[in-house]
Amino acid sequence: MIVEDDPAVADALQALLVGAGHDATVRSSAESLFSSAPPRGGDTVIVDLGLPGIGGAVLVAWLSALADPPRIIVISGKSSLTIERETRHLRPVQVLRKPPSADWLEAMTTASPPH
C-alpha cells in the first residue's frame, strides 16, 4: 500500500510495483488509510513523510502500534536532518529519499524488514 499525496509519485510507484508483479493500492492521506481496513503483518506500507494533515511520522507510529504491524518504508523529499528529526523516535524504518538515487524496487525488495 502506498500513502502519498502527490498523485504522479503515487502512480509511478504503483506502476513500478505492479510491473514487478506486486499488488499495490494507493491512499492519498493518513486519514484515507484510517478509513479502510488496517493493513496486516504480511503487507508493506510505503509512507510519504510529508503527508498533509496527519503527518507521515504519526501514521508510522500508529501502524507500528497495530497488533499485527505491516512492514513500513518511509519515502521523503525532505532534508536528511528533517528526516532524522521526524523519524528519530520511531521504530527503525527503511527510508528512501526523493528523488531516487538508485532503483527503488531493488532497494525495497532486497532490504530486510526492520526488527
Added chain:
Amino acid sequence: MSEARFESLLDTAADGIIVIDELGRILAFNKSCEALFGFTAVEAVGQNVKLIMPPSYADAHDGYMENYRRTGHRKIIGIGREVAGRHKDGTVFPIELSVGEAATSEGRQFIGVLRDLRQRKAVELRVSQLQAQIMHMTRLSAMDEMGAAMAHELNQPLTALMLYMQAVIRQSRAAPAAPAGDKVLGVLEKALAEAERAAGIIQRMRQMVEKREPERTRIDLHDLVDEVIDLSDFVAQGSTVTIRRSYRDKHKVVDVDPIQIQQIIVNLLRNAVEVAKDSAGRWVEVDIGGDERVATVSISDSGPGLSPEAAQTLFRTFTTTKKSGMGLGLAISRSIAQNHGGDLSALPGGDGRGATFTLSLPIGDGARARRDEDTKG
C-alpha cells in the same frame, strides 16, 4: 505492539497527539499535549475531550460527535482546521487540528494532531507590521525562499519521472524482444508529462529571475544608500551591529533603477550584518566612492572573511554558506548590477579582515551611452 509502546512513541512527537474513542473519552494524551494544556496524561486519560476545549466548543462537541455517529456527516475529520484549545488555567489559545478516524478491533478511534498556533500568530502579526515598509526591498529574499520552495516542488515530478523510467526499463529487460506495447507507451507518456511538469517549474523560476529592463531615474547614490541604511536600522532594531557610513564625495549621481539597486544593497547589508553579529567588532561599514566614470558602494564587515572555496563560488546560483536560502541573492544581485552596465565583486578578506562587497555603477550618461551601444550591437 502494546498500547504502552504506542504511547511512548507518541510522547516523543513534537505535536500534541490525542486519541479518543467514539464517546469522546481520551485514550491517549502525549507529552506535548501535557505541555500544551497543563493536564498530565493521568488526569486527562478517561476524561471527555471537552476537558481541553473552551466552553463554547465543549457545549457543541457532544452534538458534533452524536451527529457524526448518526449521519456520517463530517465537520472536521480528514479536513483539519484552526480551533481553540483551553489550558488547565483557563487560557484559551488557537491550535491547528487535524483529525483522522480509524476502525480498530476495540471500536472506532479518532486521532487528533494539535499544533500550538500562538507563536505563529505573533510572528504573523510582527511580519505584517513590517511588511508594508520593507516589501519592495526584500524581493531578493523572497526569491531566495521561493527558490527553496521550487527545489522542493521539482522533487516530486523528478521522483515520479525516475520511477516511471525504472518501471519501463524493468519491463523492457524482462521481455527485450517484445515490441513496446500500449502499457509501456502509457507509462512513457506519463513520464513525459512529469518531465514537462518539471520544465514548467524551471520556466516559472526563469521568468522570475530573468533580467528585466531597469526603469532608470537620475538619483544621488547617497540618498539611495541612506534610505536603505535607515530602513535596515529600523528593521534590525535591537541589533548590536553598528552600521557606519563613509562617504568620500558629496554627490554621486547615477542613472539607475532605484528599487533594483536598493534590493542589491539591502541584500549585501543583511548578509554583512548577519556575519558581523557573531564577530568581536560588530560593525558594518558602507563606503561610497569611485571616480568620474564609475560610482562604487562598498560594504565591509567585521566578520572573519570568506574562505577561498566560498569566494570562488560566491556568485553562483544555488551556492550558499547560510543555513537557509538557496544562494540566489548574490547571483541575482550581480545580474541586476550587470544589467545596469555595472558589476558586483567581492574581496574575500580573511586573516582578521572581513569581506568587502563592491557594487560599481557607471556615472551619469555613461550608462545610457553603453546601453545604446549594446542595442546597436
